[in-house]
Amino acid sequence: MRIIVCIKQVPGTNNVLLDPETGTMLRSSAKGKLNPFDLFAIEQALALRACFGGSVTALAMGPAQAESSLREALYMGADKAYLLCDRALIGSDVLATSHALSQAILRIGMPDLILCGKQTTDGDTAQVGPEIAEMLGIAHVANVTQIEAHSGGALHVTAALEGCDCQYRLEPPFLACMEKDANTPRLPSYRRKKEMEAQSVQLLPLSNLMDADPAHYGMQGSPTRVVRVFAPEHKETRRFLEGSAQAMAEAMLGILKEEKIV
Ligand SMILES: Cc1cc2nc3c(=O)[nH]c(=O)nc-3n(C[C@H](O)[C@H](O)[C@H](O)COP(=O)(O)OP(=O)(O)OC[C@H]3O[C@@H](n4cnc5c(N)ncnc54)[C@H](O)[C@@H]3O)c2cc1C
16 A cells, blocks of 8 residues: 655744744744654554555655654654655645645655645644645545555545544545544654665655646745734733623623624
8 A cells, every 4th residue: 555644844842933024934943843743644654554565655845954854754664755845835825735745746656545644733724634635636534543454445444523433434545634642653763763864855846746837836826815923912901700690691792792892
């Protein structure tokens, strides 16, 4: 089974500087780490490879320093790693990011399974996985807690929805977004690190993609715009409501009307 795992390098701290002009994140201002949610996707991919054989390829879109997160995936057990890196990708919103990643997947070769994390700890939209699947015209399942073998080459997928688990039988190719705590990600081993030291991370520039038109990526290809960047205001004024639930609800409604919120 050929599996591609999409991983993102995210800032390892909350103290990320923002460009006041463009409203974009200055990623070089913070040391990066592998998005914690993506560790569950890597672990699931490695478990499936142990069951079915095949290969696990890690793919990241990001600046040159994202290579360290791809190396982490290699040290955990991935066979290959690709970094989609190009100045034309800077400022990509979710749509442009998903387009770039789906183009990179087509360039590497359509796998049987694409795994993503549920969300990232910086952008946090949880939209990239489903958008990649839509762009590639394949099925996707979100909130996945387990993927196991099923009869006839299909896979048995369990997804956690609010209050219930859903079971699916899916024929590859499809995309799954792995839920937090779906498994226990292994630690990169020292032996594996030594084995993979010589393995290079392959760079994918925009010119290698089928759609190499810079207008479809980065700020040009992003319909969303950062209108204003500001630190959230902390209002010190607080009002405590007292009395019965009915009285407090009525008082609250009065305040909301007063503030012209409702
Ligand atoms: C208006 C706007 C402007 C933005 N401008 C910038 C900017 O200038 N610079 C900037 O760096 N970011 C910018 N971002 C953030 C950027 O768009 C997101 O980081 C990107 O779209 C991924 O979305 P997400 O982090 O919400 O991923 P989610 O949808 O939460 O991620 C889900 C999963 O998708 C996969 N995934 C997501 N991103 C990647 C990736 N890059 N490589 C591989 N796998 C991935 C991972 O498996 C991840 O767990 C902007 C976002 C918005 C909304």
